[in-house]
Amino acid sequence: MRLRDNFSDVGYKLSMQLPDYNPAQIELKWQKFWEEKGYFKATTSSKKKSYCIALPPPNVTGSLHMGHALYVIQDALIRWKRMQGFNTLWIPGIDHAGIATQNVVEKELASDGKSRHDLGRVEFLKRVEKWKDKHGSRILEQLRYLGFSLDWSRLSYTMDEIFSKAVVEVFVRLYKEKLIYRGHRLINWCPRCRTALSDLEVEHEERKSKLWHLKYPLKANTFQYITVATTRPETMLGDTAVAVHPRDPRYKKLIGTKIILPLMQREIPIIADEKVERDFGSGAVKVTPAHDFNDFEMGLRHGLQQISIFNDAACLNENAGPYQGLTREECRLKVLEELKSKNLLEKEEDHLLNISLCQRCQSVVEPHLSTQWFVSMKPLAKLAREAVKLRKIKIIPSHWDKTFFHWVENIQDWCISRQLWWGHRIPAWYCDDCNSVTVATSIPTQCFHCKCEKLSQDPDVLDTWFSSALWPFATLGWPQKTKELKVFYPNSVLETGHDILFFWVARMIMMGLKFMKKVPFAYVYLHPLILDKEGRKMSKSSGNVIDPLDVTKDYGADALRFALLSLTSHARSIRLSLEEVGGYRNFMNKIWNAAKLSLNFLDSMSLRVPKGRGNSNVRFFGLCPLNDGSDLSLIHRWILTRLHQTIHSVQKAFEEFRFGDSAHELYQFIWYEFCDWYLEFLKPVFYGTDEEAKMESRVVLDHVLRNILKLLHPFVPHISEELWHSVPGNKMPLIVEPFPKAQKKLLFSSSLRDMEVLKSAILAVRNIRGENNISPSTKLNIVLVCSKKRRHFLKCHLKEFEFLARVAGTIFEKNQDFKKRKLYAQAHFLGTDLFVSLEGLVNIEEERLRLAKSLEKVDQELMQINSRLNNESFVSKAPKRIVDEHKQKAEELMSKKEKLTAALEKLKVSVLSS
RNA sequence: GGGCGAAUAGCUCAAUUGGUAGAGCACUGCCCUUACAAGGCAGGGGUUACAGGUUCGAGACCUGUUUCGCCCACCA
Numbered sequence: 001m002r003l004r005d006n007f008s009d010v011g012y013k014l015s016m017q018l019p020d021y022n023p024a025q026i027e028l029k030w031q032k033f034w035e036e037k038g039y040f041k042a043t044t045s046s047k048k049k050s051y052c053i054a055l056p057p058p059n060v061t062g063s064l065h066m067g068h069a070l071y072v073i074q075d076a077l078i079r080w081k082r083m084q085g086f087n088t089l090w091i092p093g094i095d096h097a098g099i100a101t102q103n104v105v106e107k108e109l110a111s112d113g114k115s116r117h118d119l120g121r122v123e124f125l126k127r128v129e130k131w132k133d134k135h136g137s138r139i140l141e142q143l144r145y146l147g148f149s150l151d152w153s154r155l156s157y158t159m160d161e162i163f164s165k166a167v168v169e170v171f172v173r174l175y176k177e178k179l180i181y182r183g184h185r186l187i188n189w190c191p192r193c194r195t196a197l198s199d200l201e202v203e204h205e206e207r208k209s210k211l212w213h214l215k216y217p218l219k220a221n222t223f224q225y226i227t228v229a230t231t232r233p234e235t236m237l238g239d240t241a242v243a244v245h246p247r248d249p250r251y252k253k254l255i256g257t258k259i260i261l262p263l264m265q266r267e268i269p270i271i272a273d274e275k276v277e278r279d280f281g282s283g284a285v286k287v288t289p290a291h292d293f294n295d296f297e298m299g300l301r302h303g304l305q306q307i308s309i310f311n312d313a314a315c316l317n318e319n320a321g322p323y324q325g326l327t328r329e330e331c332r333l334k335v336l337e338e339l340k341s342k343n344l345l346e347k348e349e350d351h352l353l354n355i356s357l358c359q360r361c362q363s364v365v366e367p368h369l370s371t372q373w374f375v376s377m378k379p380l381a382k383l384a385r386e387a388v389k390l391r392k393i394k395i396i397p398s399h400w401d402k403t404f405f406h407w408v409e410n411i412q413d414w415c416i417s418r419q420l421w422w423g424h425r426i427p428a429w430y431c432d433d434c435n436s437v438t439v440a441t442s443i444p445t446q447c448f449h450c451k452c453e454k455l456s457q458d459p460d461v462l463d464t465w466f467s468s469a470l471w472p473f474a475t476l477g478w479p480q481k482t483k484e485l486k487v488f489y490p491n492s493v494l495e496t497g498h499d500i501l502f503f504w505v506a507r508m509i510m511m512g513l514k515f516m517k518k519v520p521f522a523y524v525y526l527h528p529l530i531l532d533k534e535g536r537k538m539s540k541s542s543g544n545v546i547d548p549l550d551v552t553k554d555y556g557a558d559a560l561r562f563a564l565l566s567l568t569s570h571a572r573s574i575r576l577s578l579e580e581v582g583g584y585r586n587f588m589n590k591i592w593n594a595a596k597l598s599l600n601f602l603d604s605m606s607l608r609v610p611k612g613r614g615n616s617n618v619r620f621f622g623l624c625p626l627n628d629g630s631d632l633s634l635i636h637r638w639i640l641t642r643l644h645q646t647i648h649s650v651q652k653a654f655e656e657f658r659f660g661d662s663a664h665e666l667y668q669f670i671w672y673e674f675c676d677w678y679l680e681f682l683k684p685v686f687y688g689t690d691e692e693a694k695m696e697s698r699v700v701l702d703h704v705l706r707n708i709l710k711l712l713h714p715f716v717p718h719i720s721e722e723l724w725h726s727v728p729g730n731k732m733p734l735i736v737e738p739f740p741k742a743q744k745k746l747l748f749s750s751s752l753r754d755m756e757v758l759k760s761a762i763l764a765v766r767n768i769r770g771e772n773n774i775s776p777s778t779k780l781n782i783v784l785v786c787s788k789k790r791r792h793f794l795k796c797h798l799k800e801f802e803f804l805a806r807v808a809g810t811i812f813e814k815n816q817d818f819k820k821r822k823l824y825a826q827a828h829f830l831g832t833d834l835f836v837s838l839e840g841l842v843n844i845e846e847e848r849l850r851l852a853k854s855l856e857k858v859d860q861e862l863m864q865i866n867s868r869l870n871n872e873s874f875v876s877k878a879p880k881r882i883v884d885e886h887k888q889k890a891e892e893l894m895s896k897k898e899k900l901t902a903a904l905e906k907l908k909v910s911v912l913s914s
Numbered sequence: 915g916g917g918c919g920a921a922u923a924g925c926u927c928a929a930u931u932g933g934u935a936g937a938g939c940a941c942u943g944c945c946c947u948u949a950c951a952a953g954g955c956a957g958g959g960g961u962u963a964c965a966g967g968u969u970c971g972a973g974a975c976c977u978g979u980u981u982c983g984c985c986c987a988c989c990a
Contacts, residue, residue, distance in 0.1 A: 021952085204988080211990085230990060243990095277989050285990050293988065354988060367988095403918065403985065410986080498985090533926075535983085566938090567927085572919060572984070575926060579939065586952045597949035664928080664937080679949075687948080763956095769944090770956030776947055806947075864934080874970040882933055882971090 018599065018726060021592035023556025023585075027718040031144055034721075039082075039735050040149045042089035044483035051086040052488040053078060054472055055150060056496045056504070057158065059097035060132045061104045064142035066530040066538060066576060067497060069548040072561045073527060073568060073659060074495050075148045079714040080654055081492075082149070083739035089488050090149060091475050093156035094136055098423035098464035099193060099201075099360050105131050105422070121421050128422050142549060146557050147717050149735070154484075156475040158467045159424070166474035167424045167467045168441050170515065175428075175439045179376045180416075182428075182437065186289075186296040187415050189368030190358035191314035195419040196372050198463060199412055200503055201359045211351035212336065213282060215344045216242060219258040219267060226251070226259060226270065227346050229281025231353050232291070233339070234332040237264055237320045238309040241287040243298060246272035248283055262344050263335065264321065271302050290369045306369055312419075314366045328366075373417040373426060373460070380510035381408040387509060387519050395524045396657050397570040400498060407502050416463045423461030430456055469507035472520035491521040498526040498572065525657050527568060533577035551581055558716035559585035565715055566663035587667060588719055591712070594675045595723045598705045601686050602698055602728060633693070634758070634797065635681040636700040637751035642673050643704050648742035650711055666711055674708065677759070684803040702727075707740045757790070757830055758797055764827035764834045765805035771850040772825065774841055779808035783824065785816055786832040794832075826851070826903040828896045848907045855900040862893045 034040060042050070053074050058064075074090060082088040105128050106116055116124040136157075143150065156163060174180040188197040212233045215225035228242055239261055244251035255272045275298060276285055289299025290306040299306060309320045316323045316331050323331050339345045356365040385408045387393050388401065395401055417426060429438045431447035432454035438444050446453050467474075472491050476484040490512070496505065505524055512520030531537060532544040539545065551560045555578075563584040567574040632640070646669040653662035685697045706727060712720040713734050724734035765780065774780070782805075784794060791812050794801065798810060811818075816833065824835040825847050838847060865886055868874050875883055 018949095021950090204986090228990080232990085275989090280989050287990090292990075294990075356988075399918070406917070406986070501985095529984095569927075571927085577926085577939090580926080582952080583939065586950095589952045590950065593950035593953085595949085600949075660928090668937080675949085676954090683948085766955060767957090771943095773944060773956095776945055776955070868934085868971080871970065877970045878933080885933085 018592070018596040021589045021719075023558060023588065023718065024553070026722040027145075027147065027552075027557050030718050030721045031147055033733070034149065034717075034735055035144075035152065037733075039733070040090070040151045041153055042087055042151050042488070044487045046087035046487075048085055048087040050089065050487050050492075051078070051081040052089040052091070052491045053493050053495065054091045054475055054491055055093060056494075056500075057093040057095040057156070057468070057471065058139045059100055060094050060136040060139075061097055061101045062139055063135075064139055064548055066546060066548055066564075068139070068143065069146060069560060070497075070527050070530060070564055070568070071143075071148065071495070072146060072564050073525070074493070075146070075561075075717075076565060076659065076714040077493060077495075077654075078149055079717060079735065080739060082735065083710065083713065083737060085738065087487070088149075089151055089154070091154050091156060092140065092143070092148075092150040092152060093471070093475060094139065094158070095468060096132070096157070096159040096423065096464065098418060098420055098461060099195065100464075101128060101132070102420050102422040103193065103360055116421060124421055145549060145552055146561065149717075154475070156471075158464075158471075162477065163467065163470075163474050164424055165441075166470050166478050167462065168427045169479045170470060170511065171427055171462070171466075172439055172441050173515075174375065179379065180373060181376065182371060182373050184369070184371045186291075186293055186367050186369055187372055188356065188365045189312070189314075189370070190361065190363055191310075191312065191366050192361050192363040193358060193420075194312050196368070196370065196415050196417060197358060197365065198415050198465075200465075202356045202365050203359050203362075204354050205357055207353055207355050209351050209353040209355075210348045211281060212348045213346035214262070214286070214339060215346050216259040216262060216286075217344075218254070219260055222260060225344075226254060226284050227282040228284045228286040230286055231351060232288075232332075234328060234335050235288045235291045235309070236261065236286055236335065237316070237323060237331075238288045238290050238307040239264075239266075239268060239286045240289060240299065240304045240307060241268050241302065242270045242284055243273045243276050243287050244270060244284045245276040245278045246274065248276075248278050251284060262342065263338060271304075273298055273301065291367050293367055296367070296369075308369050310366060310368070312368070314364075328364075372415050373428075375414040375416055375466075377411045377413050377510075380514060381411045381506075383513040384408050384506055384509040387513060392519045393509060393522065393524060395526065397526065400501065400526055404501065404506065408506060414463075416466050417458075417460040418463055419459075420461050423464060424467055426458040426460050426462060428458040430458065432456065465503050465507060468504050469511040470515075471504075472508055472512055473516050478515070485516075489516060489520070490518050493523045493525055494521040495525040495527060497529055499529065501526065523657075528571050529573045531573050531575050533575050533579075535573070535575055546576060546578065551578070554578075555581045555585040556588060556718075558719045559588050561717075562587065562663060562715050565659045566667065568659040568663075570658070587671065588716065590671055590675060591716075591719060592723070594670070594679060595705065595709075595726070597679055598701055599723075599726055599728075601682060602702055602705070632696060632700065634751055634754050635678060635800070636696065637748040638755040639674065639678045639704055640700065640746045641748050641751050642669060643707055644742045644744075644746045647707065647711065647740045651739075651742065654714075663715060666715070670708060670712075674704065677755075678704070680804055681800050684799055706730075709734060710737055710740050713737075754793065757793065757832075758801065760829040761794065761801055761832070761834060762805045764829050765807060765836060768825045768827060768836045768850070769806075772838070772841070772846050776806055778841065779806055781837040782807050782810045783813055783818060783835040783837070784810060784832060785813050785835070790832055823847075823907075824903075826899065828899050831892075833899060844907055848904065851900055851904050851907065855897065855904065858893055858897050858900060862890065862897060865890045865893065 055071060055074065058068055078088050078090045108131070109116060109119070109127070119127065140155070171180060188199065188202045189195070190197055209231055211229050211231055213227050213229050214233060214236065215227050218224045218226060226242060230236065242259055244255065246255070251270070254270045256270065258267045258269050260266070261268050271287070275294065276283070287295045287298055287304060289295045289304050290308040291310070296306070298304070307319050309316055310328070311317045314328050316326045318324055320331070323334065326334065336345060357363065358365055385405060388395065388404060395404060427439055427441065429440070429444055431438065431450060431452060433452040434447060434450040436447065436449040438448040438455065444455060447455055470478070472494070473485060473489055476482060476488055478485060494505065494508070508520050512518065529537070532546070536542060536544060548560060559581050563576070563581045566584070567576065567580065646665055649665050650662045653659070653665065682697050682701065685693045709720045709724050709727070717735065721734045724730055724737075765782065768774075769776070769780070784791070786794070795812070801807065802810060823838050823844065825838050827834045869886055869890060
């Protein structure tokens, strides 16, 4: 336990009004307060400028992870704009997350040994709804714990009635414009999820495999063969041709002849196609139009038959004859075995294969021939491309532009139908009589074509990203012409991870432009991905997940928020560790204690506030000796200067989405300037008896403290709000206080130079003390030798100097003659010599070492500078400003060197004489 | 195969239009000094991945090379 002196007899008494920092106690309180008082609510009737961000809706299945916690960037932006007087709206919502949710619920069913088919579509959907009600709200609760100022009254959900209407409306309109169509073609198929996937939902992975060389007998002479190379021998059962390059001399003669497909005994042609690479494998390739994307295209060019040999679970079907019922893997083994026994397997080579995996379940994706719905992307992509090209949307960091353009310029049509149950049902009905399709916004009573009433709806649902693409306007009530749309569309910023730039952001831009004729947002801020401290992705399987809620519990939401914001740079990833958060929890504690001390200083006498003028600046100028503040003492002019510089840079960094910089700026200012210097300077004032100085300090401290709390609010709303209410005279909550504005008239540039001198003097003493291991409790005696002007300056600030440097007494001398009498440690700074009497304090050897060390440093620096100054071309070609700086520095170093050398000499003498 | 990004202190990252590298954490020493030991004060630590080039001057600009990460593309 720490002992505390009884200091009741000291002039200043601490009132200890604040308890210790305890985030758990304050955070929940303010979260409730803000929400209950309605500070998060936006209105459509406000005359203020609007600022709107739509929260990227978390999946209903999800629980909060660090990616969600990074949305603190949005909260910071919203709070910052709210304080600037904007009508802010941050729209919360959740995503039904079609395939992900269905998988989770199916997994749950599977643990009871059931499949969704056992329940049937209706019962299964009820089950999903139940699941959603149970888990969907959890993630929203969790967002509250981070202090997110979302307008909960406008909660959106991609499956709610209004949103579903928007989805159907978009589908029907695009269909009418022929931008949505139905097509029979090869698509990516997940045999485990048993659904079609879009190109984006397929991940690629390189795996070691083989390249098998198969011998196909020629029809004309079955003792002769053509060899084909393949990575998927099992698909040979569906081969409908062999292709060679038209100008390949090896095979030229064979073009147009036929081979007998082994195992199936089918006759198939040898065709010529430019796409065949002569150098790869044998130069001849088997063509399987139903199971390979290239082969599919080639098949179309040559009018080949498409033979599907797999069913929807990727097991062999009736077209595979005796192989029917086998899995892909079993079939491959069997085919190879039989070819080998027939001596038709020429050889196998090691081969690296790029395989396709389902994003959701990691199963190997099968190219599958089927009828699906597609969105024609080229016209939409063109709109999106133009908007970004013309800077109507700015992507930050801007290096993503290239990636974005590459994607929209090479876009393929988007397969949007999914053979799932959970999601928006496709609004298309098929006629039993005439087989035609009826697409409508509401359930049609009869076929649009033959008027018959035997209609059945398409069983499929839409890709979950189809609905997400409407997020910026469907959340505001579209297709109704709502006030919300008028006020809050386009949104101001969209912040999300770059992993869903194509999935979501690009598609929102397209749909926004298509249906609202305006970009959906002005800025896209792509935040970095959060990795663990080793740089690995956080995942349950690696066991390296840091749960934001645990962190919040252990360190407080504010510490986590500040940590995330300060780690956020324009890089692609950030590494997060608990140690990092712990560091910022310490910062919160520092802020708390600094405020506690400040409040004690402020509290001792309430400020005389002119009636009806509650604003701190008015107060400040009302009490100041001179209205422009230039009569304030140095430390106050200095802290005001630094404060307003900080306000400026925080503001600028925010505007440029440099959150890490703004956090860093604040951290440095608060800890190393406000706490370490300003508050320390105020101590002698408040412990003293000069009432006028106290009053002056109170006025400035009040100004600085309030502005610090305001600056902090977007980053750490809870602690700043709590402290704000402890500042005497504050009535309105901080959340709606105006954000500070940098004031030029409070910048006193001379104060920066003067403080430099004063700080240097104090640091010089501390350095001597530290290096000589002199305890802080030992008061020192100092001698200063300097110019008349400097002497005058230092004499003015003697009290502060002596207090902070723990000096008992200071003597000013005109020259260094005094040194002869005693042993001194010596330092030189900014044209001033400082001597600390070491008589009886240290052994001489240590001081000698210290001096030798600094002499070495000076020598090194001097050498560097001189080598440049001796370089003629440097002197003649470098700008005069730079050369002058070097010259000045060299002079300074020279004089410092002389003094250090002399001091060292003197020590040697002392050693000898003692 | 194409594109993007990264490489700086032991670790994580900074470094404004080129002016001679700086924080946090970790480390070492001293210290319960009347806000804070979740603290204070002081200190050590770098051939800026490598090789060239431009320049008076390069962590930054150019050209290669190496290593790592990511995205896009299905040479079967």
